[in-house]
Amino acid sequence: MITPYSNIISVTTLGANLLLDTYTGASAAYSLRLLSTSYTGDAIEVRRASDNATQDIGFVNNELDVTSLESFCSGTNGFVTTWYDQSGNGRDATQGTDVNQPQIVSSGSVILENGKPAAQFDGSNDVMTASGFGTGSERSVFFTMRGNGNGTGYENYYIFLISPPSSTGDFMQNYSSNYQGQINANFKTDTLDINSSTAVDIQSLLTTIKTTSTSELFQNSTSLGTGSGTQTLEDELSIGNFSSNYAFFKMQEMVVYNSDESSNRTGIETNINDFYSIYYVATNSEYQDVLDYADSQGYQRPSYAQCALQDALVGDLKDAGVWSKLDTFYVFATDGDSDFAGINFIDPNNHEITEVNSPTFTSNVGFTGDNLSAYLDPSYNQGTDGVNWSNPNGSFGVWVDTPNTVNQDSYIGDVENLSGDYSTMRRGNRKIINGNSISIGLNLSNTFAHINVNSSQADLWYNGSNQASLSPSGFVNSTDMTFLSEGGAGAFADGTISIGFFGGDLSSEQSDFYTAVNSYMTSI
Amino acid sequence: MIVLHPNTEQYNALDGYRNGNSVLRFVKDGSDRWIVGLNVLTDPKFSAIHDQLDQLERIEYTPIPEEE
Numbered sequence: 001m002i003t004p005y006s007n008i009i010s011v012t013t014l015g016a017n018l019l020l021d022t023y024t025g026a027s028a029a030y031s032l033r034l035l036s037t038s039y040t041g042d043a044i045e046v047r048r049a050s051d052n053a054t055q056d057i058g059f060v061n062n063e064l065d066v067t068s069l070e071s072f073c074s075g076t077n078g079f080v081t082t083w084y085d086q087s088g089n090g091r092d093a094t095q096g097t098d099v100n101q102p103q104i105v106s107s108g109s110v111i112l113e114n115g116k117p118a119a120q121f122d123g124s125n126d127v128m129t130a131s132g133f134g135t136g137s138e139r140s141v142f143f144t145m146r147g148n149g150n151g152t153g154y155e156n157y158y159i160f161l162i163s164p165p166s167s168t169g170d171f172m173q174n175y176s177s178n179y180q181g182q183i184n185a186n187f188k189t190d191t192l193d194i195n196s197s198t199a200v201d202i203q204s205l206l207t208t209i210k211t212t213s214t215s216e217l218f219q220n221s222t223s224l225g226t227g228s229g230t231q232t233l234e235d236e237l238s239i240g241n242f243s244s245n246y247a248f249f250k251m252q253e254m255v256v257y258n259s260d261e262s263s264n265r266t267g268i269e270t271n272i273n274d275f276y277s278i279y280y281v282a283t284n285s286e287y288q289d290v291l292d293y294a295d296s297q298g299y300q301r302p303s304y305a306q307c308a309l310q311d312a313l314v315g316d317l318k319d320a321g322v323w324s325k326l327d328t329f330y331v332f333a334t335d336g337d338s339d340f341a342g343i344n345f346i347d348p349n350n351h352e353i354t355e356v357n358s359p360t361f362t363s364n365v366g367f368t369g370d371n372l373s374a375y376l377d378p379s380y381n382q383g384t385d386g387v388n389w390s391n392p393n394g395s396f397g398v399w400v401d402t403p404n405t406v407n408q409d410s411y412i413g414d415v416e417n418l419s420g421d422y423s424t425m426r427r428g429n430r431k432i433i434n435g436n437s438i439s440i441g442l443n444l445s446n447t448f449a450h451i452n453v454n455s456s457q458a459d460l461w462y463n464g465s466n467q468a469s470l471s472p473s474g475f476v477n478s479t480d481m482t483f484l485s486e487g488g489a490g491a492f493a494d495g496t497i498s499i500g501f502f503g504g505d506l507s508s509e510q511s512d513f514y515t516a517v518n519s520y521m522t523s524i
Numbered sequence: 525m526i527v528l529h530p531n532t533e534q535y536n537a538l539d540g541y542r543n544g545n546s547v548l549r550f551v552k553d554g555s556d557r558w559i560v561g562l563n564v565l566t567d568p569k570f571s572a573i574h575d576q577l578d579q580l581e582r583i584e585y586t587p588i589p590e591e592e
Contacts, residue, residue, distance in 0.1 A: 358563035
């Protein structure tokens, strides 16, 4: 017996491992958390809109002193006039003009991104500047941000240049022409440019490393491309603006090194990610494979919190001995996108779901058929693709969120038995298992249904409870399995399914299987 | 229930259209006619062929007889 949530992972390391204590030598460091134990200054200076008074805001328990900030800006808006440099080099980022200052408090409440304070650049006229970065040829920038919309012109999130706003020289920048479909690292030397079609409409850690002869851009620790070439860099920094372009985004942290931090990159990124919870790093390598595949295909991952739940589900299935007996396992109920919902967790490179004729995907619920022509095709033939499914031993099942409305309609089809009849999982009470008529259909909501056949017995379970046991004739013939239809040829469903699987004999593990799946489904 | 029904030329042009993980594949209704549900008209994955899909004949769906 497994314990629900036994694989929930703790990811909170608040206040531990201050970044600049370990990774020294930063040229500048702007953050809304404390980055160095040797830094005794404040985080930001804030102007409140009600009377334009200003006040420094420091840290409590290594995080921004939100209590003091909200007290100072009680009932009004607050704007960042100075973002103090924690590196010790005094390269503070400033904005003296009121209308150009990014916002940190809205109507008395601090602006947040993923639960942490963030400065909002409005895409209209907000910009902060700093100088003193020198003109060397190496620079590494770690930038925690999220695009919120398309601003004015290009989204120039930051740029090192000769003199803001438009004397470029040997510039280096992160910019986008569409925050929902692009992020670029851009240089004076074109061969150093890295153009990516990756969106920054999610909280992102953008790392740009320029060495004496190369460049590389990372989003959430995944490389988006490389460049090569030589150029020096410029002395001044503009955050949020170049020329007449203003970027619309939230910023939480920027750490700049005038050096090649390639060898420290993953360590620095891990420190930042541990605090901001930007991208999930799985405990189970099998789930990390799923996330890596999703990233490689450009699919939208689930939320950080849901990744933890799915990671725990994988761990629970492994502990229960289920994982190693599955050929495919799909988690349709996710707050990732429909493409992520179609990934085969057991082997992300095979048996990915094809959505045929537009079944409806609903976030955190799953796929719904149309009773006419829509279904899900896993490209799985149990006779020819089965690894753990070895005729006559095999199993299949779904989590039904909403049942079909027509008795003949199938949640899963088809597999033939010795009698030549199709065994399907359907709403009605005929041929639901092994070709034999039984008086049990599947017309219940929120039900995990599991059919298992081995050499001695065929069983049907709902939510871990046995509904029927029959003498088997066994699965024999090879057929293409589908979800939400009877083999793609008819009996199309109009119900909604949240989980789906095919696998080997799981008769001994079915109770733990249900427990693990139920823990996930009741947690999302 | 109204569904979309292609002629032979339309069938040949559209059947098997794929965009990413989404595919259009006509199926037979109870009158042995190729059909597809109206969902495809609003699926953004099929936006490139929405104009062609909109040209398909709209017919009344014939349910498939229930198997024994």
